[in-house]
Amino acid sequence: MITCKSPREIELMKKAGEIVALAHQAAKKAIKPGLNTLELDRICEDVILQHDATPSFKGLYGFPNACCISVNDVLVHGIPNKKTVLKEGDIVSVDxxxxxxxxxxxxxxTYPVGKISDETQALLDATEQSLYEGLKMAKAGNRLTDISHAIETYVHKCGYSVPQDYTGHGIGTSVHEDPTVPNFGKPGHGVLLKKGMCLAIEPMVHMGRPQTKVLDDDWTVISADHSLTAHFEHSVVIYEDGCEILTKIHNPEE
Structure with missing residues (x-):
């Protein structure tokens, strides 16, 4: 069931989103060669707990950690651990x-670790911009797949591929709510977007082919051809004239 959130609920989601943004701010500052992904996970979890919130992913479907941390060819759902140590030139997605x-x-x-190649930076730039291309279509009166089509069109124009096994989603009192938000498809389909709908829009992009593979831990998703991957996501609320990003620091000057 798709729900439209009240102004009171949207204010609470803004607070939750701001805490996420603060955790990202801490992650970005901490990321450097030599840091392992479990240390990075704990940095993010500490920020969440310090702001009277709890990690949404910890225990969700049995996931063991606060964050999904995915390095290089890992697309999503990387499990933080001591053995995965960030190296110069890596990219790391922190969900x-x-x-x-x-x-x-x-x-x-998705963050660079130290200095990365121009080719890798181009992947990050294209994936981030595809998110904003999707957000341009996230407004009341449009159809859900208008977002999907905008993302896919931009990614393909840049020469990359969109895996079709993983999507964005609605968000609210549950992390994953209806509707599913694909990153691909023809425009003009799916539900009619309405004021108060809250969506997590999250382009995932492969430098190579779109096929994915799940590793033996039943969580970690990699690109089947081991090409580099990138992932950018914001939670937003739909309004008549566009969307508002919830996962940001709302009053940075205060």
Whole structure:
């Protein structure tokens, strides 16, 4: 069931989203060669707990950690651990969720580790921009797949591929709510977007072919051809004239 959130609920989701943004701010500052992904996970979890929230992903479907941390060819759902140590030239996707007073925020970002190649930076730039191309279509009166089509069109124009096994989603009192938000498809299909709908829009992009593979831990998803992957995500609320990003620091000057 798709729900439209009240102004009170949207304010709580803004707070949850801001906590996610603060955790990303801490992650970005901490990322450097030599840091292992479990250390990075704990940095993010500490920020969430310090702001009277709880990690949305910890225990969700049995996931063991606060964040999904995915390096290089790992697309999503990487499990933080001591053995995975970040190296110069890597890219690392950090997917963070926080629950504040029963409402969730969810955002993923892919960060460079030290200096990365121009080719790798181009992948990050294209994936991030594809998110904003999708957000342009996230407004009341449009159809859900208008978002999907905008993302896919931009990614393909840049010469990359979109895996079709993983999608965005609705968000609210649950991390994953209806509707599913694909990153591909023809425009003009799916539900009619309405004021108050909250969506987590999250392009996932492969430098190579779109096929994916799940590793033996039943969580970690990699590109089947081991090409580099990137992942960018914001939670947003739909309004008549566009969308508002919830997963940001709302009053940075205060």
């Amino acid at each position: 963070i969720g926080a629950c504040y007073k029963g409402y969730h925020g969810d955002s993923a970002w």
